[in-house]
Every structure is written in C-alpha cells, then in structure tokens.
Amino acid sequence: MIEVHDLNKTFKKVVKEKGLAGSFKSLFNPQTVDFEAVKNLTFNVPKGQVFGFIGANGAGKSTTIKMLTGILTPTSGKCTINGFNPQKDRKKYVQEIGVVFGQRTQLWWDLPLQETYSVLKEVYQVPDKEFRTRMGFLNEILDLNDFINDPVRTLSLGQRMRADIAASLLHRPKVLFLDEPTIGLDVSVKDKIRKAITAINQEEKTTILLTTHDLKDIELLCQRIYLIDHGEKIFDGSIEELKKQYGKIHEVVFKLENKNDSSILDYQKKFSNIDTAVAEDTIHVYFDATKVPLPNIIKYTLDRVPIVDVAVKDPDVEDIVRRFIRREIGNDSEKV
Numbered sequence: 001m002i003e004v005h006d007l008n009k010t011f012k013k014v015v016k017e018k019g020l021a022g023s024f025k026s027l028f029n030p031q032t033v034d035f036e037a038v039k040n041l042t043f044n045v046p047k048g049q050v051f052g053f054i055g056a057n058g059a060g061k062s063t064t065i066k067m068l069t070g071i072l073t074p075t076s077g078k079c080t081i082n083g084f085n086p087q088k089d090r091k092k093y094v095q096e097i098g099v100v101f102g103q104r105t106q107l108w109w110d111l112p113l114q115e116t117y118s119v120l121k122e123v124y125q126v127p128d129k130e131f132r133t134r135m136g137f138l139n140e141i142l143d144l145n146d147f148i149n150d151p152v153r154t155l156s157l158g159q160r161m162r163a164d165i166a167a168s169l170l171h172r173p174k175v176l177f178l179d180e181p182t183i184g185l186d187v188s189v190k191d192k193i194r195k196a197i198t199a200i201n202q203e204e205k206t207t208i209l210l211t212t213h214d215l216k217d218i219e220l221l222c223q224r225i226y227l228i229d230h231g232e233k234i235f236d237g238s239i240e241e242l243k244k245q246y247g248k249i250h251e252v253v254f255k256l257e258n259k260n261d262s263s264i265l266d267y268q269k270k271f272s273n274i275d276t277a278v279a280e281d282t283i284h285v286y287f288d289a290t291k292v293p294l295p296n297i298i299k300y301t302l303d304r305v306p307i308v309d310v311a312v313k314d315p316d317v318e319d320i321v322r323r324f325i326r327r328e329i330g331n332d333s334e335k336v
C-alpha cells in the first residue's frame with residue numbers, strides 16, 4: 001500500500017555567526033548549509049498494517065510524513081501510495097488518505113464542528129446517505145455527539161483530537177497518517193483514541209502509519225516498528241525481533257548507601273561493553289549479558305561500596321524504545 005524507495009530530503013539551513021553582528025550578517029547575507037533530514041529511507045507497508053514510525057525529536061518523522069502526504073517534495077527518491085505519486089497525482093490522491101497532525105488542526109476554528117464535517121462532505125463529495133452512516137459510525141467510535149454543535153475553538157484538546165481524527169476518516173481513506181495523535185491527552189482520551197484506531201484498522205483494513213512518543217501506543221497499536229535516527233533507518237521489524245536484537249542489553253540497578261560512593265565505581269575501566277547512568281544514590285548499569293557476566297558486575301560493586309538494594313531488570317520493548325527515543329541506543333548500538 002505504501003512504497004518508499006531511497007527517499008531523501010535535504011533542507012537549506014541558515015548558519016548564523018555569533019553575536020548581534022552575526023545576526024545582522026545572516027539577515028542581509030545569509031550563509032546556508034545543506035541539512036539531510038531524511039536519508040535513503042526504503043520500506044513497504046502492506047495493506048491493513050499499523051506501521052509504527054518511531055524516533056527521537058528531530059529524527060525526521062514529520063518530514064517523511066509530509067513527503068508521503070504530498071506537502072513536501074522529496075529531494076530524491078520515490079514514494080507511491082496505493083499506486084499514486086503524492087506530488088503528481090495530488091487531486092486524486094487526497095481522496096485516498098486521511099491525515100492528522102496532532103499539533104495542528106484541520107478543523108475550521110470558528111465553525112461548529114458539524115459544519116466542518118458538512119464542508120468536508122462537499123470537498124470529498126460524499127453522498128448524503130453515506131455521510132449519515134459514516135457520521136453514525138464515527139460518533140460511535142469517537143463519541144462526538146456531546147460537542148458536535150460547539151464551535152471548534154471551544155473544544156478541549158481531547159475533544160479536538162477526536163474531532164480531527166473523525167474529519168480525517170470521513171471519506172473512508174485507505175491510508176491514515178497519524179502524527180502524534182495522542183500527544184498531551186489524558187489517559188482516558190488516549191484510551192478512546194487507541195480503541196478508535198484499532199476499530200478502523202480491523203473493520204476497514206485501513207493501513208495506518210503512526211508516529212508517537214507514547215510507549216503504550218507502540219505496544220498496543222503497532223504491528224511493526226520502524227525506528228529512525230537522524231533521518232536514517234536503524235530498525236525495521238516486529239516487537240519480537242526488536243526484543244531479540246536489542247534485548248540482550250540488561251540493566252542492573254544499585255542503590256548506594258552513600259551517594260558520593262558513585263565516584264569510586266569505574267565500570268568502564270573494569271569492563272568493556274558497559275554503560276552507566278548515575279542518578280543521586282542510584283547507579284544504573286547497562287551491560288550485554290552475553291559479554292559481561294552479571295555476577296562479575298555485582299561482585300565488583302559489593303567489593304567496593306556498601307549497597308542498600310540491587311535490582312536486575314530484563315529489557316522489555318518499552319525499555320528498548322525509550323532508550324532509542326532518548327538516543328541512548330543509536331546507529332552505534334552494537335557498542336552497547
């Protein structure tokens with residue numbers, strides 16, 4: 001359904017010299033450098049898949065979605081969605097897709113919500129009967145009735161997001177692009193939105209490309225995870241494969257009796273393939289269990305400092321993805 005081949009996007013970025021003089025200089029004589037926001041992305045998403053497009057802030061997710069939806073033109077490479085070129089076949093293509101940018105709305109701010117749907121009905125040329133049935137279904141999965149006559153500007157964020165998702169689905173798109181659809185929402189609204197996404201995917205076999213920083217979204221919704229970092233693919237596969245590939249990194253957490261003791265422990269000097277993070281009186285030690293035996297780490301620690309507590313954590317998907325998003329694992333992840 002979605003075919004992406006060697007997709008690239010390079011932006012020109014203005015480089016500013018330091019200070020006020022630098023600001024004036026770049027205002028009148030801007031110097032630019034090329035910045036590769038998306039690099040050689042290649043993937044295919046089959047019909048009906050929920051594809052989790054995941055990465056840290058600035059990884060290139062929105063830029064990719066903008067190219068796939070025809071808002072931006074790729075610098076090079078190709079994307080085809082259900083046979084359409086998003087840039088060339090724009091008019092026909094918009095009938096095929098629904099798009100939600102969680103940080104922005106496509107609803108008319110001053111109109112009652114129902115009016116927005118009536119305008120969209122005309123834009124997408126949805127016949128009357130079909131429109132009524134569709135609104136009934138969308139109301140059922142997204143609970144719109146309580147606020148459907150209110151002006152959009154008066155809606156809460158959760159109501160607005162549900163309204164936006166309904167707007168993107170009005171014309172029964174084959175592909176749905178959801179860029180952070182649960183951002184800033186409380187748990188109960190997130191839950192409602194997740195159920196609606198699942199219903200659409202299961203009942204209509206809609207292909208869904210989802211970007212999110214919410215780990216529960218990833219776990220509950222994504223059938224496949226595609227991780228990108230600095231515009232490049234770093235992982236593509238199922239949750240099980242992700243666990244297999246990166247799940248070898250285990251974590252042991254020591255709670256120290258005296259927080260100043262952390263300086264006594266130099267794991268990097270003693271062991272190779274090891275990473276640490278210190279927070280107050282707690283030390284997190286990340287290690288590859290196939291290379292460094294856990295008893296050695298524990299012995300090394302106990303021999304040197306008094307410990308109040310030790311906990312060993314097996315990595316779960318949330319943990320792995322969280323570390324990716326925080327850039328604790330990147331292209332050089334093999335180093336641990």
Ligand SMILES: Nc1ncnc2c1ncn2[C@@H]1O[C@H](COP(=O)(O)OP(=O)(O)OP(=O)(O)O)[C@@H](O)[C@H]1O
Pocket residue numbers: 011012013035037055056057058059060061062063064
């Ligand atoms: N129009 C633009 N001009 C110059 N640079 C841009 C432009 N749009 C995006 N970028 C840069 O491209 C990189 C990728 O941005 P993008 O918005 O795609 O990231 P993202 O993965 O969606 O991040 P986030 O999770 O924060 O939304 C960033 O470094 C950003 O500053």
